Amino acid sequence: MLVNYPNGTKPKQSYIMHGNRGMSLESDINETNQYYLVHDIAVIYKKPTPITVVKVDFKSRIDAVINEAYYRTPSTTDYNGVYKGKYIDFEAKETKNKSFFPLANIHTHQIEHIKRIMEHGGIGFIIVRFTHYNLTYFLDGSKLISFIENNKRKSIPISYFQTYGKIIETKYAPRLDYLKVLDEYSQEGDHIEQSP
Amino acid sequence: MLVNYPNGTKPKQSYIMHGNRGMSLESDINETNQYYLVHDIAVIYKKPTPITVVKVDFKSRIDAVINEAYYRTPSTTDYNGVYKGKYIDFEAKETKNKSFFPLANIHTHQIEHIKRIMEHGGIGFIIVRFTHYNLTYFLDGSKLISFIENNKRKSIPISYFQTYGKIIETKYAPRLDYLKVLDEYSQEGDHIEQSP
Numbered sequence: 060m061l062v063n064y065p066n067g068t069k070p071k072q073s074y075i076m077h078g079n080r081g082m083s084l085e086s087d088i089n090e091t092n093q094y095y096l097v098h099d100i101a102v103i104y105k106k107p108t109p110i111t112v113v114k115v116d117f118k119s120r121i122d123a124v125i126n127e128a129y130y131r132t133p134s135t136t137d138y139n140g141v142y143k144g145k146y147i148d149f150e151a152k153e154t155k156n157k158s159f160f161p162l163a164n165i166h167t168h169q170i171e172h173i174k175r176i177m178e179h180g181g182i183g184f185i186i187v188r189f190t191h192y193n194l195t196y197f198l199d200g201s202k203l204i205s206f207i208e209n210n211k212r213k214s215i216p217i218s219y220f221q222t223y224g225k226i227i228e229t230k231y232a233p234r235l236d237y238l239k240v241l242d243e244y245s246q247e248g249d250h251i252e253q254s255p
Numbered sequence: 256m257l258v259n260y261p262n263g264t265k266p267k268q269s270y271i272m273h274g275n276r277g278m279s280l281e282s283d284i285n286e287t288n289q290y291y292l293v294h295d296i297a298v299i300y301k302k303p304t305p306i307t308v309v310k311v312d313f314k315s316r317i318d319a320v321i322n323e324a325y326y327r328t329p330s331t332t333d334y335n336g337v338y339k340g341k342y343i344d345f346e347a348k349e350t351k352n353k354s355f356f357p358l359a360n361i362h363t364h365q366i367e368h369i370k371r372i373m374e375h376g377g378i379g380f381i382i383v384r385f386t387h388y389n390l391t392y393f394l395d396g397s398k399l400i401s402f403i404e405n406n407k408r409k410s411i412p413i414s415y416f417q418t419y420g421k422i423i424e425t426k427y428a429p430r431l432d433y434l435k436v437l438d439e440y441s442q443e444g445d446h447i448e449q450s451p
Contacts, residue, residue: 127321144377
């Protein structure tokens with residue numbers, strides 16, 4: 060499926076068009092993943108944006124130039140990798156909304172993907188930043204799925220993150236230590252693994 | 256780093272330029288992954304090809320058209336996912352060579368990536384098809400790394416695959432049941448897990 064933009068919305072509405080602010084959660088996570096890699100903590104990467112290439116120019120001596128291509132809707136989440144032998148999979152989103160995280164920010168098949176990951180013994184979660192407060196939350200996949208299956212509303216109130224999620228503090232290095240928060244969450248007894 | 260083509264070779268030499276034959280291992284694996292997904296066996300995807308977008312045209316009412324973009328060298332392998340709670344990571348390559356698999360087909364940082372994955376408790380391997388014989392081999396990451404660290408030669412002889420690898424048969428469905436071969440390999444005592 061070809062879409063206007065990676066998140067399926069029109070460019071004007073797109074979260075990645077808001078300049079530095081819109082990119083900062085992504086760059087915080089990329090920096091953190093780089094820190095995890097260099098310090099031998101985990102191997103987690105952002106997947107490339109899915110693009111359908113239509114025309115490539117091979118005439119140029121140095122580069123193959125892609126002259127026509129389109130963004131595709133992603134089938135999976137943006138980030139995955141391995142941590143302590145476990146499969147890790149998550150999606151990260153920012154919202155300017157002060158009270159809610161609109162579920163339109165995550166594709167239905169990304170939510171299904173997170174659910175499937177947990178069913179197969181992997182660890183799935185989302186990271187959501189409320190930019191107005193500069194607060195970043197970890198929310199385990201089980202809590203995300205549970206909200207969606209028990210509510211008809213199309214947005215998750217910030218109070219749900221306060222109750223069931225965990226704050227990820229922004230620091231110097233690692234910038235956004237979400238694996239520490241994941242460890243704390245899983246140690247608190249509300250165990251992350253949902254599968255046998 | 257911008258390169259001529261995803262595998263770092265010039266278009267004329269590129270494995271994906273040989274039409275149907277060049278694409279068949281990839282499509283066999285994609286079909287197999289789809290089978291695994293639908294039959295609830297594993298969640299494994301091919302990562303999108305990394306592309307650096309330079310110019311995007313938003314004027315068009317329907318689509319955002321990418322007008323200038325370049326292929327990037329991939330940092331990781333092409334495929335990863337979760338199987339029985341384990342992190343799975345592999346690269347798949349075809350060669351027309353009758354006697355050797357040239358290591359130039361795999362980037363140095365892809366090999367380092369496979370090594371790192373195993374150090375973190377994940378399962379890393381390569382799938383290599385010798386198109387001349389239409390034989391597809393599974394080779395565990397430990398055997399790949401062991402060859403590279405103990406040999407100066409820039410290609411792996413097919414005899415090494417015969418000795419240390421395992422044939423993956425091509426069938427109707429799943430097309431290329433590499434997880435069955437992985438299970439057999441790990442059950443044979445030459446255990447896949449290298450880390451604690």
